[in-house]
Amino acid sequence: MNLVEDRRGFSLVEVLIAMVVLSIAMMGLATLQTRCIRSNDLANRTTQAANLAQVKLEELLFRDAEGEHFAAGVYADDENPVSTPGDDQGAIFTRSWEFIDDSPVPAAKTIIITVTWEDIMGEHKVEIEGVTTHASY
Numbered sequence: 001m002n003l004v005e006d007r008r009g010f011s012l013v014e015v016l017i018a019m020v021v022l023s024i025a026m027m028g029l030a031t032l033q034t035r036c037i038r039s040n041d042l043a044n045r046t047t048q049a050a051n052l053a054q055v056k057l058e059e060l061l062f063r064d065a066e067g068e069h070f071a072a073g074v075y076a077d078d079e080n081p082v083s084t085p086g087d088d089q090g091a092i093f094t095r096s097w098e099f100i101d102d103s104p105v106p107a108a109k110t111i112i113i114t115v116t117w118e119d120i121m122g123e124h125k126v127e128i129e130g131v132t133t134h135a136s137y
Helices: 012-065
Strands: 073-076 094-101 108-119 122-133
Touching (some): 012 108, 012 122
Antiparallel strands (some): 073 094
């Protein structure tokens, strides 16, 4: 019995085919990871934009409740571009708001807060609405 003849390994062709299959799988994983990172960043920015919009809506509703009335129209934030507290990437958000009189009912006012930003995936926008009513409108 010859020990050299009984041992068989992989041929060079089999190793090359295995490397090609492994390389294709790794490229697929790299693409998936890139998409996951971009989606995570978009979700993070969307959350930051929603927080900025919510803070401004609450501020405007409070100021309105205190008796400061706003004329109908669109207003831009004096602090544009704005950023969220602790954001180390700089201010990338633009915030504006609109007052609509007698909407959705008479003697009511709708406030629409819009926060926009742009990144490598394009332009994005978050809008939230609030309604306030006063007998003095």
